Amino acid sequence: MPSFTKLALSALAATTAVATGINDFSCKSSFNPVVLLHGLGATYYEDLNYMQYWLQTQGFCTYAITYGAYDGFPFLGGLKAINESAPEIATYIKEVVQKTGKSKVDLVGHSEGAFQALYVPKFEGVAHLVDKIASIAPPTHATSFAGIYNLAYLFGNNSREAVGEVLNTLGCPACHDLGPDGPAINRLNDGTPIAQPGNSVTIIASKYDELVTPPSTSFVHEEGVTNQWIQDTCPLDPVGHIGEAYDLNVWHLVKNVLASTPDKKFLCLIGSPGK
Ligand SMILES: *[C@@H]1O[C@H](CO)[C@@H](O)[C@H](O)[C@H]1NC(C)=O
Ligand SMILES: *[C@@H]1O[C@H](CO)[C@@H](O)[C@H](O)[C@H]1NC(C)=O
Numbered sequence: 706m707p708s709f710t711k712l713a714l715s716a717l718a719a720t721t722a723v724a725t726g727i728n729d730f731s732c733k734s735s736f737n738p739v740v741l742l743h744g745l746g747a748t749y750y751e752d753l754n755y756m757q758y759w760l761q762t763q764g765f766c767t768y769a770i771t772y773g774a775y776d777g778f779p780f781l782g783g784l785k786a787i788n789e790s791a792p793e794i795a796t797y798i799k800e801v802v803q804k805t806g807k808s809k810v811d812l813v814g815h816s817e818g819a820f821q822a823l824y825v826p827k828f829e830g831v832a833h834l835v836d837k838i839a840s841i842a843p844p845t846h847a848t849s850f851a852g853i854y855n856l857a858y859l860f861g862n863n864s865r866e867a868v869g870e871v872l873n874t875l876g877c878p879a880c881h882d883l884g885p886d887g888p889a890i891n892r893l894n895d896g897t898p899i900a901q902p903g904n905s906v907t908i909i910a911s912k913y914d915e916l917v918t919p920p921s922t923s924f925v926h927e928e929g930v931t932n933q934w935i936q937d938t939c940p941l942d943p944v945g946h947i948g949e950a951y952d953l954n955v956w957h958l959v960k961n962v963l964a965s966t967p968d969k970k971f972l973c974l975i976g977s978p979g980k
Contacts, residue, residue, distance in 0.1 A: 732766035742818030819843035
């Protein structure tokens with residue numbers, strides 16, 4: 706875990722009054738329940754976890770699972786083929802709707818999770834259970850990043866040997882899926898709309914994303930979809946791909962999506978720790 710997150714965490718500790726814990730189905734909020742979808746090689750407790758705690762301090766009830774992990778390797782999510790992870794996510798969305806008694810959830814995804822936030826409503830029959838979608842740096846039209854496999858190495862508590870062993874023995878179908886001409890990319894871009902009726906989609910991307918490249922690959926050019934650069938709001942934010950999950954400016958942009966306050970001003974942090 707990068708040390709800046711420890712810093713961010715101690716800063717948070719001072720402000721956290723009512724964190725409910727994740728996956729607390731008795732949590733009450735006037736906002737929709739928020740389901741967070743992590744990136745490739747990550748888990749529910751890495752990647753978006755700090756954003757998740759912060760959202761709780763802002764009044765949101767938050768839910769997350771590790772999806773797409775192989776049996777016996779629960780600490781390395783998102784490796785399975787997109788079309789195998791997607792039903793896991795859809796099942797979880799149904800569970801959250803049912804257990805919270807709300808009619809819809811909002812989705813927040815990062816990287817592969819951002820891709821799933823678009824893919825699952827389109828293909829898994831749950832669009833009617835989803836309201837707002839904040840999709841951070843999805844490889845919507847594929848990433849040219851040659852070593853997408855490397856994404857699996859980027860998160861927290863995974864030793865390179867352990868990751869290498871899993872990739873060698875079980876593989877990373879999701880890596881194949883999200884590269885140029887990957888099957889999941891082609892399916893998402895099958896010519897029918899990505900954004901589903903009733904879903905309000907916002908794509909958030911950094912001009913300085915070094916992994917999902919070119920960064921504009923994330924954007925969905927359809928009516929009703931909001932595409933925004935982090936730098937449209939915070940021009941001095943140098944945040945790169947991994948840092949997007951830990952960047953307070955991004956957190957505020959996500960909150961504005963979830964709270965339906967798209968133009969609400971916040972103080973941009975300069976030199977955000979998220980690079
Ligand atoms: C799921 O996607 C993989 C590619 O990642 C493909 O080989 C497989 O045929 C797909 N399965 C189904 C049921 O569509
Ligand atoms: C790190 O991963 C190992 C499994 O490889 C697990 O036993 C341990 O609890 C994890 N530590 C943290 C802090 O998540």
